[in-house]
Amino acid sequence: MDLRAAGGGVMRLDIAFVTETFPPEVNGVAMTVGRLVGGLRERGHRISVVRPRQGQADLGGAHELALPGLPLPGYPGLRFGLPAGRQLARHWRQHRPDLVHVVTEGPLGWSAVSAARRLGIPVTSGFHTNFDRYSVHYGLGWLRPAVAAYLRTLHRRTRATMVPTAALAADLAGEGITGVRVVGRGVDTALFDPARRSSALRAGWGVPEAGLACLYVGRMAPEKNLALIEKSFAAIRSACPEARMVWVGDGPSAARLRASHADHHFAGTRLAEDLATHYASADLFLFPSLSETYGNVVAEAMASGLPVLAYRSAAAAELICDGANGHLAAPGDETAYVAAAIALAGRAERLPELASAARAAMLPRNWASVVERFESVAREAMLA
Structure with a gap:
């Protein structure tokens, strides 16, 4: 031919x-x-x-x-x-x-x-x-x-x-x-950009200007391993009482999560520039899924200048350099994942450095x- x-x-x-x-x-x-x-x-x-x-x-x-x-x-x-x-x-x-x-x-x-x-x-x-x-x-x-x-x-x-x-x-x-x-x-690095960070949105979440906003974006469903986010954020909150958990998305687990966590912020489904602003306005992205073939949200979060904490799997294994632009835990090691979440929350001064490296890693993609x-x-x- x-x-x-x-x-x-x-x-x-x-x-x-x-x-x-x-x-x-x-x-x-x-x-x-x-x-x-x-x-x-x-x-x-x-x-x-x-x-x-x-x-x-x-x-x-x-x-x-x-x-x-x-x-x-x-x-x-x-x-x-x-x-x-x-x-x-x-x-x-x-x-x-x-x-x-x-x-x-x-x-x-x-x-x-x-x-x-x-x-x-x-x-x-x-x-x-x-x-x-x-x-x-x-x-x-x-x-x-x-x-x-x-x-x-x-x-x-x-x-x-x-x-x-x-x-x-x-x-x-x-x-x-x-x-x-x-x-x-x-990944669309023009759409997902740290420049979209919004102090007004953070205030709406109830996050002080210097506070810690933890974010999840995606389907709220059993295969996403969301129980580990709940466990990790509870540990973060113990060390950092002013931290706030923000959930973006919907799905079969949403009702249970809302009922269990009245102190979390549930933003529902967000699209386009609105979604990009939610990414850029957070400080740390939690993504413990082990069911992904890729995980576009990892790339979107990194392009938005967010350090990502994930298992060494799918997109995270390919995109994250552990300790340089995010953190990785061995697949299935919940103890290590929670420990990394606590460590990141306790060293907030390092987050801007990780954020900058995460953004730089996505620019060629x-x-x-x-x-x-x-x-x-x-x-x-x-x-x-």
Whole structure:
């Protein structure tokens, strides 16, 4: 296949993204897919999106195919797609893409892989969520082997599986998935910027100007290990009574957290500049999740000038230099995590130095280079 246009220019690609989630939905996968789709379109490629319909009136926007779906248990506002092999095959016979990229591995994604393979269209996939690990947190641990086997089978049927980190690539390769390619993730350093720090917002949180504001941003759900944030902040509060815990986000655990911590500040879901201002106005980011494939919030926090305390896993393992721009604990070592939280709170004079280093580490990590890498892997898969 010749991927160069007449005159030596780079040929425009026609790529169909198949995803269960897409902006304006708020989660890391939707944000990542939105960045990739937007970036590829800016580079002149024709990108279409296949996704579940959000309500009866949703017919999809330009270059979108909205198909039937069902609500995702525990995640209001999200839907998983139903099998649609025949409809996809009919659609792609009429408008044949050069490549199908399957973002999520639900029934819609599986049927997209099957339909594309039957039509001889190259297929790639993305690995964004550790669904097998999630099952443990929802009382379905007995399903984990079956879920893991399903995920492995789906990705083995694609020409390339794109992942955000080298560590995840090694894990998947070790499970027998071939064609794993590291594409990475970017962060918008113009949006997430320490300059957005707001004294007025901090005052609204009840934080004195020289006080300590601890922050969590993300889904409030069992798989995020939020109990360790509660434990860590209680230890911080014992050493620093004026410290304040701020939660940004929503989810199935939100009601319990609000009921248990009347002295914490719950900001709900925040978007765009409002979200960026919340990041920049805090002093320390607590993120003890062990279920991430990446964790975009770690990069966003660091770009905002926030030292991050996390386990040595996913994005944190790749982005944080322990003691230089944040702190890491060995995965699962809660004692070490809490001890690090106390140490950081007790040495507030070091936080500005860590904050500056965190910001500097994120400046080279732009989305343009990630989009270019995706395009390169897509072309490689088409030639395979």
